[in-house]
Amino acid sequence: MPQQPTREEMIEAGRAFEQRLRRAQASLGQALVTGRSADGAVVVLASGLGQLKAVQVSPTVFDTRDVTALQDAIAQSIRAAAANAADLARQEMGAVEINLY
Template sequence: MSEPQQPTVEDLVAAGKAFEQQMRTAQAQLGNALVTGRSADGTVVVLASGLGQVKAVQVNPVVFDNRDAAALQDAIMQSIRAAGANAAALAREKMGPIEINLH
C-alpha cells in the first residue's frame, strides 16, 4: 500500500483561497439577510441583519396606553436578545460557529 500524498504548498494556498471566498460570500449573504426578534408579549419587534446590526425597532402603540416604562424597556431588551440569537443561528448555518454582537 502506498502512503497518502501530503498536500503541496500550492494545494494549501488554493484551499485557503477557496475557504476565504466561501466566508466572504457567506458574510455578504448575512449582511443582506434580515432576522427578527420579538418580545414575549409581542409588543416590540427588532429587525437586524444576519450580522447582528439593528436595522429597525417596531413598537405596538398599545404599550403607550399602559405608560409602563419598565415593561417597555424589558420588551425592547427581549426583542434585541431574540434578534441576536436569530442572527447567530443564521451565521452558524452559513459560516459555522460564530459570536454575534448587536451594535
C-alpha cells in the same frame, strides 16, 4: 499514511475558504432577522450580521405607560434578534473544518 498537501494545494484551499467566508458575509449582510419580545409588543429587525435596522413598538405599550415593561420588551427583542442572527450565520457558514498536516 496520507500524503501531505503541496504548498500550492494549501494556498488554494485557503483561498477557497476565504471566498466561502466572503460570500457568507455578503449574504448575511443582506439577510434580515427579527426578534420579538415575549408579549409581542416590540419587534426588532436586524441584518444577519447583527446590525440593528429597525425597532417597531406596538401602540398598546403607551396605554399602560409601564416604562420598565417597555425596557424589558426592547431588551428581549434585541436578544432574540441577536440569537436569530447567530443561528442564521451558523446555517450560512456551516461547520468550519480545519485540517492540520
